[in-house]
Every structure is written in C-alpha cells, then in structure tokens.
Amino acid sequence: MNAASAALSVEKPKALSSVFVGGLTAGVLDLTSAFIIYGWGVPRAIASGLLGRSAFQGGSATYVLGIVLHFLIALSAAAVYYAASRKLEFLKEHPLVCGLFYGIAVFLVMNLIVLPLSAIHSRGPFPLNGLIQGLLVHMFCIGLPISFSVRQFSK
Numbered sequence: 001m002n003a004a005s006a007a008l009s010v011e012k013p014k015a016l017s018s019v020f021v022g023g024l025t026a027g028v029l030d031l032t033s034a035f036i037i038y039g040w041g042v043p044r045a046i047a048s049g050l051l052g053r054s055a056f057q058g059g060s061a062t063y064v065l066g067i068v069l070h071f072l073i074a075l076s077a078a079a080v081y082y083a084a085s086r087k088l089e090f091l092k093e094h095p096l097v098c099g100l101f102y103g104i105a106v107f108l109v110m111n112l113i114v115l116p117l118s119a120i121h122s123r124g125p126f127p128l129n130g131l132i133q134g135l136l137v138h139m140f141c142i143g144l145p146i147s148f149s150v151r152q153f154s155k
Helices: 003-038 043-050 053-057 060-087 095-117 128-153
Strands: none
Touching: 003 043, 003 060, 003 128, 043 053, 043 060, 043 095, 053 060, 060 128, 095 128
C-alpha cells in the first residue's frame, strides 16, 4: 500500500462519519422542530415538493417519502459542507461562526432556489416572524450540527 492509498483509506471514513453524523443530527433536529412548529403533516409537505399538491392527500408511502427526502437533503447539505471544508480550512477551524452562516446559506438556497423550482412552486413574500424563525432553525439545527460534526471527524 502506497502513501496515497493509505491517506485515501483514512480520509474515506472521516468523510462518511462527518456527513452521516452531521446530516442525521441536522435532519433529526430540523424535522423535530418542524413537527413542533407545523404539526405532524410536515413529511407530506416535503413530499409535495416532488409530487405536487396531491401529496397532501397521500398515505403512508407519501409520508415516508417526505421523511426520506428530508434526510436526503440534510445529508446532501452535510456533504457539501464537508467537501467545501477540504479546500476552505477555516470551515473546520471556526465551526461556530461558519456553522451559523452555513445555516443561513442552506435556508436561502432552500427558499430562493429549491422551493420555487419544486412541484409546488413556493415563493414569498414570507411573514417576518416566519423568516426569523426559519433562519434561526436553520442556523442552530442544521448549520451548527453539520459544522461541528465536520470539525470533530476531521481531526
């Protein structure tokens, strides 16, 4: 085994651990906060981004699809942060500040790109209290768990 393949084999578990732990933690915290704020129908609303308004009348398969999509998005957000942290060292060195700003970035991408392009074409204007609440949830429940996970597993 040469040095490059040894380094790659060590890096792979770090990447998987960072993305898996950060993404799952962010997904659980975000989904829990969504259940508290909006109720138990949230997974159908998530599935509506793919299926359209008919998802709101969907059954258990639609509900499970919404949960799967939610965690896929959370894991994707963690993978993006991890990939960026390979080139931008400060993302690992300052997880508190970077995590808070990353949560804002995820919120903006979801609300300005993903939701308008989804099957429900959700757009603003957003009420101020909903905007503040969404930003705080994304900052603390998504950005911070992902950034601290990447820092922890990148040591």
